[in-house]
Amino acid sequence: MRYTLVLSLLMLSTFAFAAVEEVAPGELLSRYWLEDPLTISTTFGVPNHVFSLSADGSSSAQNSIDYSPPQATDFTLAIGYGQFNFSWKQPLPQSSGSKNQFGRSTYNDFCFEWGRNRFATSLYHQNFNGFYTDLNGNTGNFARIGSGGSNDSSSPSRDTPSSFAVPQDIVKRGDISTKHYGAIVWYAFPLVGENAQAFQLSFRSIIDTPSPGFNFDLVTNLFYDYATVNGSEPFVPAKRSSSFGRSARLQAVETHSGGTGIGFAASYAFKYLFVDGMFLYGGGAQRQHLSFSDDQNWNTSYVDNVNMKTGVGFRMNKHQAGLNFWVNSMGSKVSDVRFTSSNMAVELGYQITI
Numbered sequence: 001m002r003y004t005l006v007l008s009l010l011m012l013s014t015f016a017f018a019a020v021e022e023v024a025p026g027e028l029l030s031r032y033w034l035e036d037p038l039t040i041s042t043t044f045g046v047p048n049h050v051f052s053l054s055a056d057g058s059s060s061a062q063n064s065i066d067y068s069p070p071q072a073t074d075f076t077l078a079i080g081y082g083q084f085n086f087s088w089k090q091p092l093p094q095s096s097g098s099k100n101q102f103g104r105s106t107y108n109d110f111c112f113e114w115g116r117n118r119f120a121t122s123l124y125h126q127n128f129n130g131f132y133t134d135l136n137g138n139t140g141n142f143a144r145i146g147s148g149g150s151n152d153s154s155s156p157s158r159d160t161p162s163s164f165a166v167p168q169d170i171v172k173r174g175d176i177s178t179k180h181y182g183a184i185v186w187y188a189f190p191l192v193g194e195n196a197q198a199f200q201l202s203f204r205s206i207i208d209t210p211s212p213g214f215n216f217d218l219v220t221n222l223f224y225d226y227a228t229v230n231g232s233e234p235f236v237p238a239k240r241s242s243s244f245g246r247s248a249r250l251q252a253v254e255t256h257s258g259g260t261g262i263g264f265a266a267s268y269a270f271k272y273l274f275v276d277g278m279f280l281y282g283g284g285a286q287r288q289h290l291s292f293s294d295d296q297n298w299n300t301s302y303v304d305n306v307n308m309k310t311g312v313g314f315r316m317n318k319h320q321a322g323l324n325f326w327v328n329s330m331g332s333k334v335s336d337v338r339f340t341s342s343n344m345a346v347e348l349g350y351q352i353t354i
Contacts, residue, residue, distance in 0.1 A: 036082030037207065041320075041351035043076035045089075049107070049128055051178065051229055051341045053236065053334075055244045063243050065236055067131040067176060070094065070102030074109075076347070083205065085113045103172035105130035115205025118188045118196040125181040126343075135169040135240065175232040180341070182225035182257075184307075188265065192216035198267035202278035202309050207353075209315050210269040217265045219280055223305055225257045225330060227341060234293055247337040252291035257303045257330060259284015277310035286332045303332040318353040 048068060055063040071091040078087035089109035109126040188199035193215030200206040201215075229235075234251045241248035261282020268275055286303035290296060311324030324347050331340035 037353050039078075039080035039085075039351055039353050041076075041078045041080070041349055043078070043347045043349035045074050045076065045345040045347035047071060047074050047089075047343070047345040049126075049178070049343050051339070053244065053247065053250070054338045054340070055247070055336070062240070065133055065135075065240065065244075067133050067173065067235070069105040069107060069128050069130055070098050070132055071105055071107070072098065074345075076349070078351075082207075083114055083116045085115075085204075087111045087113075101170065102132040103130050103174050113203075113205070115186075115200065115203050118190070118199065120186040120199075120203050120205055122184045122186075124183075127177065127179045129174075129177045131173045131176040131178075133171050133173070135171060135237065136167065171237055173231060173235075176230065176235070178227070178229045178341075180225065180227045182223065184221055184223045186219060186221045188220075189218040190215070191218055196265075197269070198265040198276060199278065201267045201269070201274055201276040201313070202265045202311075209272070209317075210267070210274050212269050212271060215265075215267045215269075219263050219265050219278060221261045221280055221282065221307070223257070223259060223261065223282060223284070225255070225305075227253075227255045227257070227330075229253045229341075245336045246292070247335040249292040249294060250290060250335060250337075251293055253334060253339060254289040254291075255286050255303075255332070257284060257286040257305075257332075259303060259305060261305055261307065263307070272316045273312070273314055275312045278308065280307045281305070282307075288332070288334060290335060299334075301332045301334070303330060305330050320351040320353075321349065323348050 050066055050068045052067070053065045071094065074089055074091045076087055076089045078085055080086070087110070089111075091105070091107060094105065105128070107126065107128040110124065112123045114121050186199070186203065188196035190196045193211075193213060196215075196217045197206065197210055198215040199217045199219055201210060230252045232251070234241075234249050236244045236248040236250070259282050261280040263278065263280030265278035266276070282305040284303055284305070286301050288299045288301060290299060306327065306329045309324065309326040311322050311326075313320060313322035313324075325345070326347075327342065327344040329340060329342040329344075331338060333339070
């Protein structure tokens, strides 16, 4: 199915390029049969989905466990109509070396977005199966870069000149699966410039070529997120259990999170080139169902949420390309540890309006 969709995309893009040449200069093919323009975009990214358990607020390798799927690159197909956009993300085939070293992993990621002027909304659903961790903190994920460089006397990195010299201690957890779905509603207040252009560029909801100049917006959001993380045995390996107390027996987490956030978006547009960025911090309440190897319970906790996007883009007529980095992270206290779930990626994309 994956390759059929990719082949369909290539055929559709070829048709789009050919058809555009047949219409009058400056006109869009979609205008002949649709009220709003149609967009097709593809993105190649280096993603990272990670969930972490950190004891005593420490980021050292001995007191933290980071789990990630072993994907390296993914492909996104997105189709937009007017202010609506639907995207579907899939990992590129995993190499045999990656499967042998880190285990097999699969995931699906769907997102539906709508944006118009100052307002936007996102609906998302994603699931991951198959995780791994490096107990020496050497996984190289974005969430805890260099975490293997702990000076703890029990850390094997103490006598090494670099954390990256520490041998990996890989634990494969093909039994772990995660699921997320939720919604975010955004609203922007222009502070410098008009029409919240900085927000539109960061959210990728702008249809026309951006107006040159500097724009600065106040951005707010409301969010709801449902998440589950499940394993057939506790997340913390036995050799690390002494650092995590009761949470060493944790093997499933189910959360309902809701709250609000506030931040800023800024951009500067030249004739065809633009740079943009957006950062929001939010907080709210989280209802937790925690399953341990010996019991289970419900808790309510404060949850914080960070959204960040930044990038550079090029737009001219019907074509747009860009390089972007984004992060969405949610964290809370779970039992006696901090539990953090993050999605982040560096992505290179191209879009054509037909």
